[in-house]
Amino acid sequence: MTVADGQRVKRELTLRSLFPTMPAAAHVRLIELLEDVELAAGELAFKEGDLPEHFLFLIEGRVALESAALQSVEFSGFAVVGVIDAILERPRPRACRALEASKALRIRSADWFDLLEDNAEVARAAVRNFASQLHGLWQTLAPRLPRRSEPPVAPVQSAWEIYDKILALRQATFLRRAGMQAIASLAAVAETEVLQPGEALFEVGNSGEDFFVVAGGQLELLHSSGLHFTHEVGDVVGGPAAFCNALPNYAALATVPSAVLRIPQQEFYDQAEEHGRLLRGTLAFLALELEALQAANATSP
């Protein structure tokens, strides 16, 4: 299938608006995978219960995700619609209905994931995009999230073999769907940092180029706005901030004897090219967190 020149230019411009950091080669491939969709007012793009075989890049008009049981979500202008169901591989909990005449580009979910898995830069951009949305909400709502009331008292080991690192990463919430191959590969490149109470893991102005997973103990995350958040075993320090280049705005210090596994982000995304489940699992983690916070936000007074 080839795309006529006029259409190609239009799609190129749309994609640049939606994904400004996406490499040109990925744009070219993506353009070939898109299909034009025109929706009349009231028309459904997909029904509740449908499998998420496609999702939409809305380029004009207004659509809503609707269900009798759930709160509606509206989209207008440039927006990605229906991708969370594809990431979570679940039937559509809401139908997508055009609220006015709308135009969109449709892509097969499988083609989109192939594109992400073949290109670390695109994968990184997709993760950053999700994490940025999540980070905004998280900064507001994080203090309300339930945390353990007492700090852990178990001593933290100082020598970490690869087997211990695998066990620690297996507890990491963002790696829950990553698969053992990916976890073991990450364990092989992870470096251990053992911290004493009050010792800083990183300060404001840090490079933000690493993920830190709490393997033992407890850490406090601090932001100049006054936000502070307690990280426990299995957490990635900074939460969504770690995935959207916002970590340099934070500091983190151990509140009890702690151990942290440091994984360079570049290594992480290189492994994501090797192990598709790592990327999908990370996106699923971010999508679930985003939904949970959106729900909490909608019900909060």
Next chain:
Amino acid sequence: MIDELKRNSIEYLRLFSARTSLERDSAVSARLAVKLVTELLDDKIQQSLDRIGRLLQLIHRGDDIRTIFSALRSVDRRQRGQAIEFLDALIRGVGRSADDVATLLRLVVDDLPAEERSRRATELVGAFQSAHATLELLAKDQDAILRDLAGHSLSGLDRPRQPESLRLLELLERPA
């Protein structure tokens, strides 16, 4: 391409048989270290199945092999049956020169109980007699991670069980 299909099918059956052997011994498979080996085997089994799917897609570009392979994992028996029928027809189309590959592929995709698939695969990938023997084999695997995890599991088997398990064992063995 046919050679690659053959290689990946044999790899699938080898890993599958190893996993089945570990699961057979519930005392061994319940240990955390062995669970990690099983999880790694699951990943590798899925990876080899994905590779087989991609290779078949290259041979049959007009068919949506990905969807057919997804249907193989469906909980709906009818859907699984349809997917197997379709793949069977597809495999027949590979040609007479690839009869042995067709036989291998059928063993990979057929809707069989795990033990039966392993039994039929024995002449191709060898026998995995016991969980201990399987871990010994895996501890010499080409894959470094699998080798390390299997080696760690083996060394754990020689040590006493976790304290809770020992206490449970004492209770079970105490005369009434």
